[in-house]
Amino acid sequence: MRSTVEVRRQIPSVASIGILAIAFLYVPLMTVLVFSFNRSEDATVWGGFSTKWYSTVLHNSDLIRAAKFSLSLAVPSALLASLFAAGLAIGIGVVHSRRIVLLQMLVNAPLILPEIVTAVGTLALFSAVKIPLNFASLLAAHVALCIPFAFLPIRSRLRDLDPAIFEAAEDLGASSRRVMLRITAPLIIPAVFSAMLLTFIISMDDFLTSMFLSGPSTTTLPLYIFGLLKLGVSPEVNVISALLLVIPTVGLLLSVVWIRKRGK
Amino acid sequence: MKRKSPFGPSGVSYPALTMGLLLIGAPLLVVSLFSFLKRGSFGSGVVYKFTTDAYSSILIQTNLIGQHSLNTAYLSIIWRSIVLALSVTVICLLVGIPTAIWIALQKKSVQKILIILVTIPFWVNVLARTYAWMLLLADKGLLSQIGGPTLLYTNWATLIGLTYAFLPFMVLPVYAVAEKMDFRTLEAGFDLGASGWRVLFKVLLPTLKYGILSGIAVVFIPALGAYVQPSLLGGNKSMLIGSLINDQFGDSRNWPVGSALAVLLVLMTIFALGTFKFRGRFGRSATVPQDLGGVE
Amino acid sequence: MNSRGNGSALQIRDVSKTFTDAKGRLVHALKDVTLEIAHGEFIVLLGPSGCGKTTLLRSIAGFEEIDSGTISLGQMRLDQMAANRRPVNTVFQSYALFPHMSVEENVSFGLECEGLPRSEIKVRVAEMLDLVHLTELADRKPNQMSGGQQQRAALARALAKKPQVLLLDEPLAALDLKLRRAMQTELKRIHRATGTTFLFVTHDQNEAMALGDRIAVFSQGQLRQCGTPAEVYENPADEFVASFIGESTSFTGLVMDGILKFEELTFPIPRYELSSVSVAQIVVRPEAFSFETGEYKCGEVTIEETTYSGDSIEVIATLRSGKQIKIQSPVEILSALKVGSRHDLYVDPLRVRILHGAVADME
Numbered sequence: 063m064r065s066t067v068e069v070r071r072q073i074p075s076v077a078s079i080g081i082l083a084i085a086f087l088y089v090p091l092m093t094v095l096v097f098s099f100n101r102s103e104d105a106t107v108w109g110g111f112s113t114k115w116y117s118t119v120l121h122n123s124d125l126i127r128a129a130k131f132s133l134s135l136a137v138p139s140a141l142l143a144s145l146f147a148a149g150l151a152i153g154i155g156v157v158h159s160r161r162i163v164l165l166q167m168l169v170n171a172p173l174i175l176p177e178i179v180t181a182v183g184t185l186a187l188f189s190a191v192k193i194p195l196n197f198a199s200l201l202a203a204h205v206a207l208c209i210p211f212a213f214l215p216i217r218s219r220l221r222d223l224d225p226a227i228f229e230a231a232e233d234l235g236a237s238s239r240r241v242m243l244r245i246t247a248p249l250i251i252p253a254v255f256s257a258m259l260l261t262f263i264i265s266m267d268d269f270l271t272s273m274f275l276s277g278p279s280t281t282t283l284p285l286y287i288f289g290l291l292k293l294g295v296s297p298e299v300n301v302i303s304a305l306l307l308v309i310p311t312v313g314l315l316l317s318v319v320w321i322r323k324r325g326k
Numbered sequence: 327m328k329r330k331s332p333f334g335p336s337g338v339s340y341p342a343l344t345m346g347l348l349l350i351g352a353p354l355l356v357v358s359l360f361s362f363l364k365r366g367s368f369g370s371g372v373v374y375k376f377t378t379d380a381y382s383s384i385l386i387q388t389n390l391i392g393q394h395s396l397n398t399a400y401l402s403i404i405w406r407s408i409v410l411a412l413s414v415t416v417i418c419l420l421v422g423i424p425t426a427i428w429i430a431l432q433k434k435s436v437q438k439i440l441i442i443l444v445t446i447p448f449w450v451n452v453l454a455r456t457y458a459w460m461l462l463l464a465d466k467g468l469l470s471q472i473g474g475p476t477l478l479y480t481n482w483a484t485l486i487g488l489t490y491a492f493l494p495f496m497v498l499p500v501y502a503v504a505e506k507m508d509f510r511t512l513e514a515g516f517d518l519g520a521s522g523w524r525v526l527f528k529v530l531l532p533t534l535k536y537g538i539l540s541g542i543a544v545v546f547i548p549a550l551g552a553y554v555q556p557s558l559l560g561g562n563k564s565m566l567i568g569s570l571i572n573d574q575f576g577d578s579r580n581w582p583v584g585s586a587l588a589v590l591l592v593l594m595t596i597f598a599l600g601t602f603k604f605r606g607r608f609g610r611s612a613t614v615p616q617d618l619g620g621v622e
Numbered sequence: 623m624n625s626r627g628n629g630s631a632l633q634i635r636d637v638s639k640t641f642t643d644a645k646g647r648l649v650h651a652l653k654d655v656t657l658e659i660a661h662g663e664f665i666v667l668l669g670p671s672g673c674g675k676t677t678l679l680r681s682i683a684g685f686e687e688i689d690s691g692t693i694s695l696g697q698m699r700l701d702q703m704a705a706n707r708r709p710v711n712t713v714f715q716s717y718a719l720f721p722h723m724s725v726e727e728n729v730s731f732g733l734e735c736e737g738l739p740r741s742e743i744k745v746r747v748a749e750m751l752d753l754v755h756l757t758e759l760a761d762r763k764p765n766q767m768s769g770g771q772q773q774r775a776a777l778a779r780a781l782a783k784k785p786q787v788l789l790l791d792e793p794l795a796a797l798d799l800k801l802r803r804a805m806q807t808e809l810k811r812i813h814r815a816t817g818t819t820f821l822f823v824t825h826d827q828n829e830a831m832a833l834g835d836r837i838a839v840f841s842q843g844q845l846r847q848c849g850t851p852a853e854v855y856e857n858p859a860d861e862f863v864a865s866f867i868g869e870s871t872s873f874t875g876l877v878m879d880g881i882l883k884f885e886e887l888t889f890p891i892p893r894y895e896l897s898s899v900s901v902a903q904i905v906v907r908p909e910a911f912s913f914e915t916g917e918y919k920c921g922e923v924t925i926e927e928t929t930y931s932g933d934s935i936e937v938i939a940t941l942r943s944g945k946q947i948k949i950q951s952p953v954e955i956l957s958a959l960k961v962g963s964r965h966d967l968y969v970d971p972l973r974v975r976i977l978h979g980a981v982a983d984m985e
Contacts, residue, residue, distance in 0.1 A: 080428030083421050083493065084440070087447050090458030090490065093468060097461060106467045146342040153339025155331025162343075169346030171354075174544075175595060176551025178568050179588045182575050183353025186360050186585065189371060206349035209342050220333060226718035228332035229685055232705045233712045234732030234783060242334025244731070248722045267451045270553055274575065287453050291558050295464050299457060306454035314449055 091307055097297075098304035105295040119301040128286035135282060136265035138201060143208035143265075144216075144257040150209070151216040152246055156225075170210040180207070181274040188275070195277035203275050204265045211264055212257035219253035220246070252321060259317050263310055354592070361585035372581050380582035384590075400570070404590070407566040410481065410556075411549035414488045418545045421489075422496030423538065427530070429497070430504035441501065444494050452491065456558050459487050463559070479561030487555035492548060496541040503537030543602040547595050567591055631819045632659040632682070632787050637691035637701075639677060639843075651677040652688070653843040659787070664813050664820045668830040669840035670866070675823045678840075679789050682821070683712045695786055706735070711780035712789040715796070717772045719764040725751070725775045726760040732783045750778040753812060770801050774808075781816060790822040794829065806832050827867045831855070839863050860977055864905040871947045872977075874903040885941050887921040890971040903977045908936070908950035910973035913959070917968040923947060925959050935959065939967065 098116070102109025119125065150169065154162055172180060184203050193199050227249075231241045269284040276285055287306075290299050330336055361380050363372040387397035429440045447455060462468050463478040463486070470476050477483045511533065515525040531538070553568035560566070565573075567587060574584025639652040652674045659665050667675040680686040682693055684705025693701040700708055711732070719728050729750055733743045751757045754774035764772055773793060780788055790809075794802045806829065813820050824830055830837045831851045838848040839862075847859035858864035861872050875884040877900050882889040889904060911920075923939035926946065935956050937949040949967070951959065959965070 076424040076428040076431070079421060079424035083425040083497070084443055086421075086490070087444065087493065090455070090462055091447065091450065093461055094454065094458045104466070106461060106464055106471070146345060149338035149340075150342035151339075152334040153331055153336045155333055155336070165343045165346060168351045169342055171346075171350050174547060174599070176548060176568070176591055178551050178553055178571055179357065179591055180350060180353055182571060182584060182588050183357040184349060185575060186581065187349075187353045187356040190356050190360075202345075202349060206345045209345060213342070224716050224718055225332060226714045226716050227720060229683075229705075230712065230714055230718035230779075231720070231731070232332070232685075233683055234779070235706045235735035236731070237706060237735075238330065238335045240735060241332070242338065245720060246333045263449055267453075269452065273572075284451065284453055287451075288554075288558075291453060291457055291460065295457075295460050295467070300461070303451075303454035303457045306451040310449050310451070311446055314446070 094300060094303045094307060098300045100297060100300065103297065105297045105300055115297045115301045119298055119305070122298070125283075125286060125302065128281050128283045131281060132266055132283035135197070135201060135204060135280075136262050139204040139208055139265035140212075140258045140262035142201075142205045143261045144212040144254050146205065147209050147212035147257060148216050148247075148250060148254050150213055151220055151250070152242055156221075170213065172207050173210045173214075177207070177270045181271045184271070185274045195275055195280070197280055200272065200275050200277075200280050203271050204268060207268065207271055208261035208264050212254075212261045215256045215260070216250055216253045219250050223249060256317075256321065259314070263314075266310075357585045357588050359585075360581055361589050363582050365580050365582050377582075380580075380586035383583060384586060400587075403565050403570050404567060406481075406564065407550055407568075408594075410485060410488070410564075410566065411546050413485055414492060414549045415542055415546045417485075417489045418493050418496040419538070419542070422493055422541060423500055423531075423534065425493075426497045426500035426504050426534075426537070429501050430507070431509065437505070441498075444497050444501075447490075448494050452554050453558075455491065456487055456555050459483065459490065459559060478559065479563060481560060481564045484556045484560035484564055484566070487559040488549050488552055491552075491555060492545040495544045495548075499540040499544065500534055500537040503534050507533050539602045543598055546602075547598050550594060550598075551591050630658040631661040631663070631695065632657075632821070633692070633694050634658070634678070634682075635692045635694075637678070637681065637688050637693060639681065639686065639688050650674075650843040652681070655691070655843075655845050657838055657845060657848060659819060659821065662817050662819055664810075664822065664833060664835045666830040666834035666837045667821065667823045667840060668825070668827060668834075668837050668866075670825055673840040674843040675825075675838075675840045676791060677843075679712075679791050679821065679823050682708075682710060682787070683789050684708050709783075709785055710787045710789055711783050711785035712791060713773075713776045713780050713793045715792045717764070717776040717793075719772055719775055719779070721764050724761050724763055725756055725767070725778075728764070728775055729779045729782050732779060736783070746782055750782045753781070753815065754778045754808075769797050770805060773797065773805060777809075777812065781812070781818065785818065787819045787821055790820060792823055792825070794824075795826075802829070809833060831867075837867075839866060841866070857975060858905060858977065861903065861905065864975075864977065869908050869948050869950075870905045871908075872903055872905045874901065876900075877902045885943055885945065887923075887941065887967070889920060889969060889974050890918050891974055891976060905975050905977060906969060907973060908948040910970045911947070911949040911951075912968045912970070913949070913951055913955060913965050914968065915966070918971050920967045920969050922964050923967045925961055925963050925965060927961065928956065928959050930956065939965070 097105065097108070099111050099113060100108055101112035101114065150166075154166060181203075184206075187193075188195060188199055228241060228245060231245045232238075236244065267284060268282070269288060272280075272282045272285055273288070276282065287299070287302060290296070290302070331339075360372050362376055362378065364375045364377050364379065366372050383397065384400045385397055386394050387399075388394055425444075429437055429444075432440060460467075460478060463476065463483050464470075465476050465478065467476070467478065477486070511529055512525055515529045516522075520528065551568050552566065553572060556564060556566045557569050557572075567590075571584050571587045571591070574580045574587065634655055634657040637652050637655045638650070640648055640650050643649050655674070655678060667678060669675045677686055681688050682700065684700070684703065688701055691701075692699060695709065698709075700710070719725075720731065723731065726747055729747045730743050733746055738746070747760075748757070751760055754777055756771065756774050756778060759767060759771060759775075762771075764775070767775065776793070794805050797805060809820075809822075810833065822830075822833060824833075834851060836848060836850055837854050839846045839854060839859075841862045847854055847863045849857075854863060854867055858867065858870075864870045864872065873882065873884040873887070873889065875882045875889075877883075877891065880891055882891055882902055882904060889906070891902070891904065923941060925937060926940045927938045929936040930953070933953070935951045935953055937951055937959060939947045939949055941947070947967075
């Protein structure tokens with residue numbers, strides 16, 4: 063494109079800013095990755111290559127317990143949130159009454175509302191109606207937090223489909239239940255998978271909601287790590303952060319590749 | 327005949343709507359309610375008695391002999407939050423817009439890779455990302471090792487951490503518009519003898535307007551209510567609204583004031599949304615990779 | 623199987639529908655439409671986009687609710703019935719094949735909804751695939767087929783339900799010209815073979831002429847005329863029908879003693895009995911005019927433009943006032959028709975049409 067050359071010539075600074083921005087995003091991550099292999103006891107001073115802190119971390123039973131708890135929370139959160147979000151996308155369709163729009167705005171509020179507001183709100187609600195802070199109440203809060211993130215990919219999938227497909231199914235005599243099971247569900251399955259992946263990561267990462275709603279027996283991985291971070295830098299946290307960096311990234315990239323392959 | 331969903335029975339939307347009503351709607355209602363109640367006398371909680379004390383105590387303090395004066399403690403924290411969030415927004419604008427344009431100018435295949443690169447940091451745990459800056463900015467951190475200042479536990483560290491967290495939020499919506507724009511309009515501008523600045527302000531920025539406006543909203547709003555970065559990078563010296571709310575529900579045990587602050591945060595969010603005529607996809611969702619969104 | 627001509631199958635009575643458009647204006651999508659369609663008939667709803675023809679089809683299918691009037695099938699009221707219970711089926715413009723199902727699964731879907739036994743479904747699906755010549759492609763997914771094949775699959779899927787009326791919503795619009803012609807022939811064959819009533823919506827007048835037993839012409843939500851292709855072409859009910867179906871020029875003028883005067887031209891209208899003095903509007907098809915002697919001479923015109931189109935010449939001639947007239951002429955005289963030259967214009971008196979209702983008595 064000739065114009066591209068022209069624009070680049072006239073505004074050469076966009077390239078340098080762009081490259082700097084990418085560097086700005088990755089230098090910190092790379093630093094953590096490199097220093098996770100640091101031999102030194104001092105988190106920030108390089109003392110040679112070693113994987114010894116990895117074995118320390120993998121033998122930290124508190125960490126493992128917190129990670130297991132987070133997994134036990136994130137898996138059902140992702141499943142329920144994606145299921146409910148799929149139901150929402152299917153059930154409300156495209157034409158909305160004003161009341162439904164308002165309800166839908168509530169469901170989607172976590173997308174834009176600062177999380178701390180819903181977190182303290184839920185805490186206040188639970189205390190007002192005397193709901194104990196336990197696994198179930200934490201799970202409910204996580205599901206509510208995750209639904210809108212699951213809803214988006216599923217709704218956008220439904221919007222991309224030819225609306226006549228659903229009219230055709232009705233035209234051929236299908237009840238709305240049959241339309242859902244035979245037409246809608248098979249067509250949105252890829253989007254539901256992405257929804258599950260996204261909400262799994264969101265639930266695994268969640269800090270604020272868990273912080274306000276955790277009881278004595280519900281320490282999630284982010285809560286445990288936050289406690290460590292409050293104490294400052296350490297070689298152990300280097301490793302934990304590196305793992306938190308690598309695992310979701312690899313998971314995300316693999317699933318993108320997998321979904322692409324499946325699409326073909 | 328009632329108009330119903332073409333995709334299936336409308337009943338299947340009830341679980342999600344109920345969740346929204348019970349776990350988003352009701353909490354917002356309870357927070358608003360608590361902000362008009364009296365503080366519980368022991369430990370946490372509230373006494374069910376109407377009062378506007380929570381709001382007035384944010385503005386006005388009363389000393390032991392009953393004199394009223396402006397309470398600068400809360401106001402300065404709110405002011406600091408707004409200034410910091412605005413600064414983060416401005417930096418994200420200055421860096422994010424050129425970055426988005428730069429990406430949009432690349433070949434399609436390169437664009438895809440760059441967008442994934444911009445997106446990935448967002449899917450890394452926020453604690454890990456914030457920790458990365460602790461490592462860089464700490465006392466004996468890498469920045470000080472190369473002769474720079476120690477910024478950890480200052481407002482500067484919070485500023486950097488928040489900019490780092492929300493830069494993708496600016497890049498993605500602006501890119502979404504820039505990607506569709508015809509860059510030949512810029513060439514036409516130059517061709518007609520306009521200076522670079524004129525083309526920037528008269529052609530480029532107006533074209534990207536909606537991307538930029540939603541970028542501003544999705545950076546400013548979460549930056550205003552941020553908790554993790556200020557409390558880890560800023561330390562105790564630079565408290566922001568988020569930490570203040572946390573305090574009121576935690577150590578200080580003043581739920582009505584915490585609730586009133588949360589209500590203020592909601593009002594500021596609504597105000598920011600209205601101001602920036604927010605359109606398009608929201609915050610974190612804007613970082614959902616396209617390939618995960620709708621695959622055949 | 624042919625049950626053509628046993629009284630009316632589908633009765634549409636005084637059907638009206640309004641909706642509010644994006645700018646908040648009230649739009650009449652359908653205005654007092656009354657139409658009877660006979661068993662086994664192939665009826666075409668014709669009109670420009672936004673004329674209401676698709677709204678009518680969707681109202682029959684059950685995707686739109688009508689404000690007033692009735693739609694019934696024999697003794698059965700359709701308009702109160704849910705779409706999935708109506709004994710009519712639709713072939714969609716976009717085909718709307720289920721992308722995750724094979725052709726065979728697509729065709730059997732509607733039969734499964736009826737709860738027919740598996741063996742019967744199998745027989746019926748095979749029969750339908752045979753009818754549309756898709757037996758070989760039964761296992762293909764829609765995205766592995768051409769537009770024409772998808773079209774056939776959509777047809778088989780709708781016909782498998784043995785509908786009382788088959789609704790076809792611009793089904794050929796997405797196909798290229800050659801394929802469209804072939805599919806028109808196919809449709810006629812399938813119509814004959816099944817004896818089903820076909821209601822076909824299109825904006826293409828040639829397609830309407832080629833397919834319809836009768837054509838119902840719509841404009842702005844109203845049914846303007848319904849008749850056989852020849853009736854609609856030869857005796858258009860109004861200026862809209864005359865201009866929408868085929869080319870024509872209309873003239874409005876004073877009629878005296880069987881002669882209509884329009885500026886410097888005169889037209890004979892012997893076939894009509896009009897009172898001695900009246901105003902009339904006539905339409906004349908381009909092929910009713912001629913530049914050669916022998917028939918009635920209208921007057922003199924100036925050649926403005928000629929377009930050679932293989933078997934004839936399309937001529938635009940003007941009167942002194944600038945009024946343009948469309949004329950079709952044999953190619954042999956092309957060399958004589960110089961732009962700007964003056965020529966005598968003749969007309970075939972038998973092909974001058976007075977529009978119904980356009981006659982105003984002056985007395």
